Structure formats: structure tokens, C-alpha cells
Amino acid sequence: IESRHRLRGGWQMAPYACQRRTPLLHSNQPLTEALETLAEEAGFSGSEGRSLAFTRAASVLKALPGRLSTLEELGPLPGIGEHSRRVIQDVLEDGVCAEVERVKLSERYQTMKLFTKIFGVGVRTASRWYQEGLRTLVDLQERGTKLTRQQQAGLRHYDDLNTPVERGEAESISRAVQGAVQRCLPGTSVTLAGGFRRGKPHGHDVDLLLTHPEAGREAGLLSRVVSWLDSQDLILYQHSQENSYALQEGPEPPGGRDVMDRFERCFSIFRLEVQGGPGAARGWKAVRVDLVVAPISQFPFALLGWTGSRHFERELRRFASHERKMVLNSHALYDSRRVWQLWAYVGTWG
Numbered sequence: 001i002e003s004r005h006r007l008r009g010g011w012q013m014a015p016y017a018c019q020r021r022t023p024l025l026h027s028n029q030p031l032t033e034a035l036e037t038l039a040e041e042a043g044f045s046g047s048e049g050r051s052l053a054f055t056r057a058a059s060v061l062k063a064l065p066g067r068l069s070t071l072e073e074l075g076p077l078p079g080i081g082e083h084s085r086r087v088i089q090d091v092l093e094d095g096v097c098a099e100v101e102r103v104k105l106s107e108r109y110q111t112m113k114l115f116t117k118i119f120g121v122g123v124r125t126a127s128r129w130y131q132e133g134l135r136t137l138v139d140l141q142e143r144g145t146k147l148t149r150q151q152q153a154g155l156r157h158y159d160d161l162n163t164p165v166e167r168g169e170a171e172s173i174s175r176a177v178q179g180a181v182q183r184c185l186p187g188t189s190v191t192l193a194g195g196f197r198r199g200k201p202h203g204h205d206v207d208l209l210l211t212h213p214e215a216g217r218e219a220g221l222l223s224r225v226v227s228w229l230d231s232q233d234l235i236l237y238q239h240s241q242e243n244s245y246a247l248q249e250g251p252e253p254p255g256g257r258d259v260m261d262r263f264e265r266c267f268s269i270f271r272l273e274v275q276g277g278p279g280a281a282r283g284w285k286a287v288r289v290d291l292v293v294a295p296i297s298q299f300p301f302a303l304l305g306w307t308g309s310r311h312f313e314r315e316l317r318r319f320a321s322h323e324r325k326m327v328l329n330s331h332a333l334y335d336s337r338r339v340w341q342l343w344a345y346v347g348t349w350g
């Protein structure tokens with residue numbers, strides 16, 4: 001795994017994204033944008049494998065040390081399939097790729113993008129609405145589409161929630177939560193995770209991890225914090241999910257469900273006071289905030305898992321599983337062979 005693929009231009013490339021330096025600003029933006037559009041489109045069609053292939057190709061290009069000028073410079077680099085190569089070639093030769101332009105103009109892609117940007121709407125719901133002939137946000141209201149409470153809030157605050165959150169805004173929300181936890185349980189730490197922890201200047205939401213240095217003290221904390229924030233008129237919407245460690249029945253199979261975790265979590269929309277920007281006229285702006293509570297023993301894994309990016313996390317877990325025969329998730333890192341042996345033993349014994 002230390003072996004790196006040598007590229008024609010003398011460049012080298014490690015096989016897993018988590019082994020590569022991937023700067024925020026890179027030299028191949030038009031190429032990665034084209035590939036990521038196709039990845040998104042494949043995701044909208046339910047083709048997860050195809051989506052991942054385009055995401056992988058984009059990830060390789062983000063790690064190149066310079067601007068790619070010919071396809072030949074890539075050589076036979078694994079991780080970039082035939083289809084992605086064609087897209088890269090088109091963009092290098094013509095500045096655009098006709099397939100990507102077609103996708104961007106297609107009614108289905110545009111509608112799926114519009115609907116999946118509603119908080120609480122995933123690909124399946126958006127796709128069903130599209131098949132029912134719905135095309136706009138007004139359609140949803142006029143045709144009396146049944147919406148969950150979460151989706152209603154998402155629709156109500158659609159413009160705000162699709163306006164990037166600035167770092168200063170994320171820090172201000174983090175301070176407000178810090179104030180709330182100090183009232184409810186002094187000593188609790190609040191850590192800004194997600195894209196902001198990776199240095200992004202803006203993001204789509206604010207991901208905050210809460211933990212307390214004494215194991216067990218965090219129990220019941222989230223509902224108290226949320227109630228207090230609510231009493232201060234800082235929350236426009238919230239729903240919480242209890243932790244589900246108790247439901248865990250044995251180890252998860254390597255490569256199995258690893259995206260969602262089992263922490264206690266609050267999905268919320270904050271009411272953030274602002275002076276400038278889109279919400280300036282009314283003095284506030286709606287911002288999506290996730291509050292996640294991790295017991296101190298699992299905190300390092302939670303922090304790693306919630307820092308992202310999604311692709312980096314996926315690759316880190318793939319690396320752990322394929323190269324180290326270990327299982328990594330947001331709760332722990334363990335040797336899968338030993339745990340399976342243990343479970344086999346308990347199985348025969350019980």
C-alpha cells in the first residue's frame with residue numbers, strides 16, 4: 001500500500017484517497033466539477049456504484065500536484081475508468097463535456113437537485129415526486145403534497161438553508177451552544193467538526209460534537225441543551241434521535257453499514273442573528289445545525305468520523321478493512337478477525 005502509482009509526468013499517486021494530500025483549492029476544477037456532476041446525477045438515479053466511480057476519479061484529480069493538460073499524463077492510473085477518461089478528454093479538448101452539459105440542462109437533474117436541497121428530502125422522495133409530475137417548490141404546495149414536519153421546515157427556510165454558512169456564523173453558533181452546555185453541564189466541550197474543521201471557509205451546515213470528560217455524565221445532556229436554546233428563541237426546528245448502542249447486536253460486518261452512526265443527535269435549524277447578508281433585512285438567518293453527543297471513550301472516533309469529507313471517511317474505512325483487516329467506524333477501531341473469533345466462540349458457548 002505504500003506503493004504509489006507513477007504517472008507519466010513523473011507524478012506519483014497513492015491508491016487510497018486518505019493517503020493523499022487533497023488541498024481545498026486545486027488546479028483541476030473544471031475537470032472535477034464535470035465528474036462530480038455525473039457522480040451526483042448517478043446518485044439521483046440510484047446508481048451508487050457509478051456515482052462512486054466518478055467521485056473516485058474526481059478525488060484523484062484533486063490530488064494531482066498540477067494542472068492536467070493531456071490525458072496521456074495520467075498514464076494507466078487505476079481509479080479512473082473509461083467513462084471518466086472520456087469526460088476528462090472532452091473537457092481538456094473542448095472546455096466542456098457534452099454529456100455533462102446535457103445532464104445539467106435535463107429537467108430530471110434540475111428537479112432532483114431542487115428537491116434534494118430541501119432539508120429532509122432524500123433521493124427516493126425527490127424521485128417519487130418527480131415521477132408524480134412535480135417540478136417546482138410551488139407545485140409541492142399547490143398540489144398539497146404530504147410533507148413531514150422536517151420537510152415543512154426545510155421548505156419554509158429553503159433559501160436560507162441553501163445560502164452557504166460562513167465560518168464566522170458557524171463559530172457564533174458554536175459559542176451559543178458552548179454557553180448552553182456550560183449552563184446545563186459545566187465541563188462539556190463543544191467541537192466544530194465537518195467541513196469547517198477541514199478549513200473550509202463556508203459550508204452547508206454546522207456540525208458540533210459534544211462530550212464530557214467524565215464517562216456517563218453526558219446522558220440526558222442533549223435534551224436539556226436543546227430546551228435551553230429553544231427557550232432563548234435560538235431554535236426554529238429540531239428533532240432528536242436517541243443513541244442506539246443498546247440495539248447493537250454483535251460486530252458490524254466489515255464494509256457494512258458505516259455511514260450513519262449510533263450517537264444521540266439533534267437535527268436542528270437555528271435562528272442566527274445577522275447584520276449583513278441575505279437575512280439582514282429581518283435581522284436573522286436560518287442555519288442547519290447538527291448536535292452530536294459522543295461518550296468520551298468514543299470521542300476520538302466520533303471526531304474523526306464527523307470531520308469528513310465523506311469520501312475521505314469512506315476511503316479510510318476501506319483502507320482499514322482491506323489493508324489492515326480492521327473495522328473503523330465513528331465509535332471504534334477494532335481487529336475484525338479477533339472480534340469475529342470472539343463472536344464465534346460466544347456463539348458455540350451460548
Ligand code: DGT
Pocket residue numbers: 193194195196200202203204205206207258259260261305306307308309310313330
Ligand atoms: P458541508 O457541511 O457541506 O460544508 O460539508 P461537510 O463535509 O461538513 O459535510 P456534512 O456536514 O454532510 O458531514 C460532515 C461529516 O460528518 C461528513 O464527513 C460525514 C459525516 N456525517 C454526516 N452525517 C453523518 C452521520 O449520520 N453519521 C456519521 N457517522 N457521519 C456523518
Ligand code: MG
Pocket residue numbers: 193194195196203204205206207
Ligand atoms: Mg457540515
